Amino acid sequence: MEKTNNNLIERYVYDVARRLPEKDREDVKKELRANIYDMLPEGASDDAVKKVLYELGSPVSLAEKYRTRPRYLISPAYFDEYVSVLKWVVPLVGVLVMLIGFAVGAFDAAKTVSTHVAFVISGIMSKGVSMGVSAAFQALVWTTIGFVIAEHSGEKKPKMGEHGWRIEDLPEVQNAKAGIRLSEGIAELVLSVVFSIFALLFCTGRLPFAMMFAQGDMVFYNIFSQSFLNMLIPFILVSLLLSIVQGIAKIKDRRWSVFVCVAVVVKSLIDMALTLYLVNQPNILSEEFYSFLVQTGVMRALPSVGGTNVLVIAFSVLVIIGAISETVTTIKKTVQAHTK
Amino acid sequence: MPENDTMQNFLTELHRGSLTLAVLGSLREPRYGYALLQTLQEQNIDIEANTLYPLLRRLESQELLTSDWDTSESRPRKYYTVSVKGKVVLAQLLIEWGNMQRSIEDICGKGEDNGKDQ
Numbered sequence: 001m002e003k004t005n006n007n008l009i010e011r012y013v014y015d016v017a018r019r020l021p022e023k024d025r026e027d028v029k030k031e032l033r034a035n036i037y038d039m040l041p042e043g044a045s046d047d048a049v050k051k052v053l054y055e056l057g058s059p060v061s062l063a064e065k066y067r068t069r070p071r072y073l074i075s076p077a078y079f080d081e082y083v084s085v086l087k088w089v090v091p092l093v094g095v096l097v098m099l100i101g102f103a104v105g106a107f108d109a110a111k112t113v114s115t116h117v118a119f120v121i122s123g124i125m126s127k128g129v130s131m132g133v134s135a136a137f138q139a140l141v142w143t144t145i146g147f148v149i150a151e152h153s154g155e156k157k158p159k160m161g162e163h164g165w166r167i168e169d170l171p172e173v174q175n176a177k178a179g180i181r182l183s184e185g186i187a188e189l190v191l192s193v194v195f196s197i198f199a200l201l202f203c204t205g206r207l208p209f210a211m212m213f214a215q216g217d218m219v220f221y222n223i224f225s226q227s228f229l230n231m232l233i234p235f236i237l238v239s240l241l242l243s244i245v246q247g248i249a250k251i252k253d254r255r256w257s258v259f260v261c262v263a264v265v266v267k268s269l270i271d272m273a274l275t276l277y278l279v280n281q282p283n284i285l286s287e288e289f290y291s292f293l294v295q296t297g298v299m300r301a302l303p304s305v306g307g308t309n310v311l312v313i314a315f316s317v318l319v320i321i322g323a324i325s326e327t328v329t330t331i332k333k334t335v336q337a338h339t340k
Numbered sequence: 341m342p343e344n345d346t347m348q349n350f351l352t353e354l355h356r357g358s359l360t361l362a363v364l365g366s367l368r369e370p371r372y373g374y375a376l377l378q379t380l381q382e383q384n385i386d387i388e389a390n391t392l393y394p395l396l397r398r399l400e401s402q403e404l405l406t407s408d409w410d411t412s413e414s415r416p417r418k419y420y421t422v423s424v425k426g427k428v429v430l431a432q433l434l435i436e437w438g439n440m441q442r443s444i445e446d447i448c449g450k451g452e453d454n455g456k457d458q
Contacts, residue, residue, distance in 0.1 A: 038415065
């Protein structure tokens with residue numbers, strides 16, 4: 001009987017000690033063992049031992065009380081920052097990689113001869129979703145690892161100023177309306193990437209896009225000349241890059257910050273310049289389509305001003321007005337957000 | 341019962357700081373862990389073994405207590421005594437304890453007034 005008693009006590013003491021730092025283990029074992037035997041009469045029964053052990057509580061909670069410092073993976077000093085980084089990194093990485101997945105799926109689908117629409121779409125979707133989900137998990141894991149390393153490398157944040165914080169660092173009170181919704185940033189990102197993918201597929205001739213024209217019977221024309229389409233590709237890529245920067249800015253800041261404002265303004269002005277340049281290229285239309293327009297008399301109906309087609313001029317004016325109005329509203333929103 | 345839990349939390353919080361005083365005060369003469377536990381419980385100090393033993397270890401590591409293993413008897417026992425540093429700390433804590441008690445009494449009124457007014 002004494003032996004089983006010993007065994008229970010030893011097991012309890014061991015279970016407490018193994019949860020403590022190695023240097024404390026032997027001392028705690030010795031103390032705890034002595035204390036437990038003191039609480040028991042000589043030759044106590046198993047039940048008496050169990051009662052005392054239950055009184056001491058679970059080894060986990062007792063070890064917790066012996067520990068002088070609470071253990072954290074990420075301490076409260078870092079936790080707020082950790083959560084706020086996760087909040088934008090995980091959706092951003094997830095969505096971006098999902099879009100890349102869509103692109104990969106689309107190119108895969110374009111390579112195969114299969115034109116079964118359902119098959120192509122499901123391929124694109126599953127590629128995008130699986131890549132997006134795994135990337136979101138990766139982002140979660142690596143962000144966590146980063147913070148754990150910061151926590152345990154002992155490089156605590158240097159305290160600023162004599163009080164450990166500064167009044168100047170307090171954020172401005174945010175007007176709820178001045179914020180940018182997460183969905184806005186993500187939706188813009190998704191739309192621009194999807195649009196760019198289709199545009200690229202179109203330009204490289206991977207998508208069988210053609211304009212259909214009914215003229216008595218059905219005739220197919222390529223609207224744009226291939227030389228123009230080839231030229232378009234770098235422009236699409238630049239515009240896509242700017243959209244991604246703008247999307248990241250909106251997802252990260254979620255308010256009309258200077259960063260968001262600059263990203264939006266730069267994007268709309270560069271987009272405007274690119275569009276104006278492209279619209280004024282000479283050989284936009286394919287020869288077949290051009291001759292079709294000439295035949296039907298459309299070209300004659302549209303006068304030229306100084307050698308430039310009236311349609312091109314009208315379109316250019318619209319582009320300029322659009323870009324300027326977006327720039328003005330963006331700056332206005334940013335100024336409003338900063339003055340309130 | 342959540343209400344009892346809340347009450348228990350208030351009491352635990354209130355007791356926490358005073359336990360150090362009770363332990364330091366009781367160890368002006370050497371005592372081993374279980375004997376100290378019994379002494380405190382006889383004095384109606386609400387303390388459990390699983391709180392006291394870790395507390396003793398912490399106070400010892402903070403050099404407020406000194407300890408000695410007595411191996412002369414069949415059961416080895418660790419005897420704790422308050423150190424010089426511990427005595428200084430205890431004296432300061434007792435002054436603060438008195439101040440706090442006066443402040444609380446000034447704010448809440450003496451014990452006998454409580455309850456009657458409401």
